[in-house]
Amino acid sequence: MCEALKDTYQLFEEIGRGKFGTVLRCFSPTRNDFFACKLVEKRLLVDPSDRECLETEPKIMTLLSPHPNIVQIIDAIDSEDSLCVVMELCRADTLYDRMVTQHVLSEAEAAAYMKQLLQALAHCHSLGVVHRDVKPENLLFGLNGRLKLADFGSAVLSFLQGGKAMLEGVVGTPYYVAPEVLMGRLYDERVDIWSAGVVMYIMLSGIPPFDGESAQEIFEAVVRSNLRFPPRAFRLVSSAAKDLMRKMVCRDVSRRLSAEQALCHPWILNGGDTSSMTDMTG
Template identity: 55%
Template structure:
């Protein structure tokens, strides 16, 4: 039998809600620390794919969560009706909320968030895991304002070295998903690089690079992959930042940067501060 959650934690107020789970703030009397508890109802997981995600996410988090930029899974509890994941307690405002409030970020602030995001993604890829749903909503911040990548429900193992395999299946979020995913092709972990590039584009401009009046029109715009930098939004953005965006939001996967290459780009290394103004 699994140890009951209530033996170790006091469950406090609800702080979030998703398709299958509710997130509560909780307190550990033993350590004196606060955490977030994601409670998933098994009764809502009718689709076999959803059931697979239920099993997969804790395994992925256990593998990855030693990294400072990935949400840490502290404890896992299960009973007949629920799965409880006790994780880092993060701010109520995610990156999407912050962009919505500010409109856009400076290059320095964008680089600060983006560098941490890419360090987390690079760690995932080194461990043979692709997130497959990188977007501002899944970029959280802890009490020290440190980036935490969350929600590995769409994550997939692709291996490494001789065991490396291509992935398949349409997952992700319309504005951020890579074109090869929508085209029904097999794909690599570079789908995360495309998505992270779109996140950076949004931080710098306050708008998405590919947009349609419907999901279908958005998908068609993504598949075309015609990347532009409207002067209305990018007049003050440096040429270095645009160069990095072109190398990440690149339809030709063979020319698209890897996560490690992104971290070696001058704009990232210089923290957006020494960027040449256009």
């Protein structure tokens, strides 16, 4: 373990575990506060792309900080055998945990979470950052209860030399990945909007829009992109919510909403309260 880390922070219990390391609760005597320390062992990074992600993540988090809906980076300590990223401490449960416990969220609760997620994505996209792995497991809650977008290990910068670059490479999680990613096409920040729309769909129904018995079957369902709203699962879901999901989980990228556009949708603006909205069909 990096000696500079032990010199600067007091380390406590493990609060999380990832593919390449652990997350520990730590205390900074100089700041007089507790934080989360992501400790990555470099010997486990065999793939060069994993090493690149390791080096890029702290830079991207620094670029994005501070923002109320993005986990804030506090410090990064690099050594020969490990990288330690110190971040703000969040609550133990993720949005995924809450979805498992509640199964289906109310439209008001789902709208509150979606607004915060879209605000985080709008900030990322305005700075050229594409997250590429938006899913409930990567949505944490700050100690004040605010939703926080986390885990920028797959994130990339799409702004190059003052312009906008199209991206490539299959990155993401089966249920949430956009079809253009799986089809090997060049893509942009709107892959995050697709993923956020899938999160919304599952929050309101308790089921994924594209399913299968294996990752391959899920991928095939995503590529077909046949978005449906089974009456049994969506009986109580408003037409306004369905309208927003159609415009986010939209196969035609040119018609897919941006984060800023989605934030202006009536369902978001009304906080999921559909009582005063005109009916949205089609």
